[in-house]
Amino acid sequence: MSYTISPVVSDDVESVLKFLKRTFYLDEPILRAVDYCQTGNDDTHDLDEYCRHSLPGCSFQAKDEDGNLIGVLVCDRCPVVNPTDCLTALKDCKSPKYKTVIRMQIMREIIAEIWNQYPNDSELIEIKMAATDPKWRNKGVMNKLMGVIEKTARDLGVRLLRIETSSAFSAKSAESKGFKCIFSRPYTEFQFDGKPFIITEPPHLDDRIYIKELF
Template sequence: MPGFTIQKIDEADTEEVMKLLRRTFFIHEPLNRKIAYCNSEDDDCPDLDNYCRYCLPGTSFKAVDQDGNIIGVLINGISAVNNPIDYATLIENCSSPKFKTILEMLDIREKGANVGAKYPDEKELFEVKLAATDENWRKKGVMNKLMVETEKAAKEIGLRLLRIDTSSAFSAKSAEKLGFTCIYKRAYSDINMIIPDLPHEYDRVFIKELF
């Protein structure tokens, strides 16, 4: 037995999911960490907080331990293949100079990946928007199990493409192991806006063709 189960996230899970994200993704994501956007789970990070809440619940999944605690999440949703996010508006409305820089980098990523041009016959795809695992549960197969359910959900909806973006070298390695193909890769030193600490050298976009 793995010691955890995979369940679908619903509205009632929002606050517990946000607690997990605040103590993991908010602090340890390489871009956030480098610019000290969020130094503790108690920091006020309204722009990132609002984005995460906007994505929830989506068609998302949680890993729950035997005591009922959420120990991992994949927050997913359906996105347009071509120009899925209006970064210009997000950047204009962003209240944090630090988070605005991250948004500007994500805009560069989106334009560089140019997913719509690579998959002109697809209108929508299934996208992993956020991923997080409790520190005590890393390297125990949590993310693999969450991804199995995510792929199953995408197929049931009838979407052929599954997308995941990685700012972390560890996340990129996991994506490759799970059969994703890198369609965009750019060195942070080339972008020259935020350069995370090693081993995080590249910003990447991965796609997996499900059928």
């Protein structure tokens, strides 16, 4: 089973969004916890716009011999500063369910203070979404995509790779690739008025941020 890796370009954005909707949107533990996307026909305007803001960025895709998408890594260069993107997204968000996700993310960023952990770095490459077609999982596709983005970061002179893992499986995968966990907190501890924003299903119980220092 052969496939090719290529950068995501502007003409690929809509096909990438459709792919993410039938893979990442349906499987991601936080999105599942708030019932954001149940089927491929659900309205996911807010998350689609978030992706469009990041794409094509420095994202990569894998395609099979027939040109079908089998894997996507959505990545972008981001500043290592107190983020304002989440606040803008919250203001513009139309979905109450997705607003819950954004509020939790804002709280995470405030607590983690990554900009204080890496005061000598001005930017990083953030791996925002990673998705593989179910028929192609456990065949090395994502490992290959991760290798490509790591090489790209080095070529650009960007020292840090960042990935957030809501899935216990993604966390294990990140650790196997040399990422270091710099923030971890149970979802039940992200609260408003004494109640958790989000309650996820086991084994996906912790929100984590991982960083890999490339040089």
